[in-house]
Amino acid sequence: MMRATSWRTAALLAVGFLGLGRAEAATGRSFPPVRRGEQQPVRDPFRGPGAGATAPRPPGLAGVRVTEAVIRGIVRYGVPAGAGLRSDAPGWAILESPSGEGFVAAPGDRLLDGVLGRIEAGGVVFWLGGDPDRPVHRPLARPGEPEEKQ
Numbered sequence: 022m023m024r025a026t027s028w029r030t031a032a033l034l035a036v037g038f039l040g041l042g043r044a045e046a047a048t049g050r051s052f053p054p055v056r057r058g059e060q061q062p063v064r065d066p067f068r069g070p071g072a073g074a075t076a077p078r079p080p081g082l083a084g085v086r087v088t089e090a091v092i093r094g095i096v097r098y099g100v101p102a103g104a105g106l107r108s109d110a111p112g113w114a115i116l117e118s119p120s121g122e123g124f125v126a127a128p129g130d131r132l133l134d135g136v137l138g139r140i141e142a143g144g145v146v147f148w149l150g151g152d153p154d155r156p157v158h159r160p161l162a163r164p165g166e167p168e169e170k171q
Contacts, residue, residue: 078133082124087135087147091117091162095140114145
C-alpha cells in the first residue's frame with residue numbers, strides 16, 4: 022500500500038511538471054533568470070533618505086553642519102562705548118568649515134542643519150532646523166587647542 026501511494030504521488034508530480042513545461046512552450050514565456058548583482062547598501066533607519074556621506078552638500082556655508090563649524094572670531098560694529106549701543110549688538114562671526122574654508126556669517130544665515138541665531142560675547146548660538154527652541158551654543162575657538170577640548 023505504501024509503495025502504491027508513493028508511486029501515485031510521484032506520477033502526479035511528474036504530470037504537473039510536464040504540464041508546466043507544455044504551458045511554457047505554448048506561451049513562449051519562461052521564468053526570469055535570478056540575477057545576483059551588486060546589492061544596495063542598507064540604509065540607516067534613523068536617518069533621512071537623503072542623509073549620509075553620499076548625499077551631495079550645497080556649496081559654501083549652506084553645506085556646513087552646525088557641529089562642524091569652528092568659530093574663529095567675532096566682529097562687532099566699531100561704535101564708541103558712549104554711543105548707547107548695547108554690548109550684545111549683532112555683528113559677524115567668522116566660521117571655518119572642516120575643509121579649512123572661512124566664512125563671515127551674520128544672524129539669520131543658514132547652515133546645512135541650522136541657522137545662526139545670535140552672536141554672544143564668547144561664542145555663537147545656532148538654532149537647529151531654524152527653531153529658536155533648539156539652541157546649540159558653540160564657544161569661540163581658542164588658538165592652539167584641539168577642537169575636542171573646547
